[in-house]
Amino acid sequence: MxxxxxxxxxxxxxxxxxxxxxxxxxxxxxxxxxxxxxxxxxxxxxxxxxxxxxxxxxxxxxxxxxxxxxxxxxxxxxxxxxxxxxPRWQAEITQVSCLALVLGGIVIFGFLAAIPSFIFFYMLVQGKQSILRSALVSTGIVVLIAMLFEIILDYDLYRGVLFDSND
Incomplete structure (x- = not known):
């Protein structure tokens, strides 16, 4: 087994x-x-x-x-x-930790910083992809998200606690 x-x-x-x-x-x-x-x-x-x-x-x-x-x-x-x-409990802890880190990253740094960072490191570590492929995919995703929401839909994405200037 x-x-x-x-x-x-x-x-x-x-x-x-x-x-x-x-x-x-x-x-x-x-x-x-x-x-x-x-x-x-x-x-x-x-x-x-x-x-x-x-x-x-x-x-x-x-x-x-x-x-x-x-x-x-x-x-x-x-x-x-x-x-x-x-799955082994270590694998479960790893998956839950990854999700907790990306959620924390979104809350603190916002979508445009946290999502590509998460994708890059997850592909690199868990997916065992090359640095180049991880960087290309994460860059492509952040460009797509920014273009869709910020430019096409004219919707300001959540900036995170550190970068939010609205109270």
């Missing part, structure tokens, strides 16, 4: 994951309330959306008509999972 193919042991009914995520989302919302008016929008949106998804996840874990309906509707039935193995 390879390191990446550990047999699935959980039936998916533990209530610990949604509770832990709810605490993190609540902390994000609470912390965002100290930001300026513009700077708090993204963390509030992410925290609120996360809490809404957590409620759905939490309810889907019950063995009742609501839980069965949600599992069937969103394809979250752990009795017949799509993935027949669970």
């Amino acid at each position: 390879s390191d990446e193919n550990i047999p699935l042991k959980s039936n998916g009914t533990s209530f610990i994951p949604p509770i832990v995520l709810a605490v993190i989302a609540a902390a994000m919302i609470s912390g965002a309330l100290d930001f300026g008016t513009t700077a708090r929008r993204l963390p509030l949106l992410i925290g609120s959306a996360t809490l809404a998804l957590i409620v759905i996840d939490f309810l889907s874990r019950f063995e009742n008509s609501v839980g069965r309906f949600l599992r069937a509707a969103i394809g979250a039935d752990f009795r017949d999972p799509e993935m027949q193995h669970t």
Whole structure:
């Protein structure tokens, strides 16, 4: 058995994951309330959306008509999972850490700085791509995002807490 193919042991009914995520989302919302008016929008949106998804996840874990309906509707039935193995916990920690870093980068530095940095380092480290390919893709993505939102749609992207001048 390879390191990446550990047999699935959980039936998916533990209530610990949604509770832990709810605490993190609540902390994000609470912390965002100290930001300026513009700077708090993204963390509030992410925290609120996360809490809404957590409620759905939490309810889907019950063995009742609501839980069965949600599992069937969103394809979250752990009795017949799509993935027949669970990744090693180190791989899970790495993935969650990457997402936490990009989210933190967006909150602090804004989209135009965080997204290409995330893409570059993720392709380089996790995707094992060359520096040139990682740089080209991340540069292409930031140009595409900037052109679409900043120029074509005339929409100011979130600049991050450090660069936000609106209060």
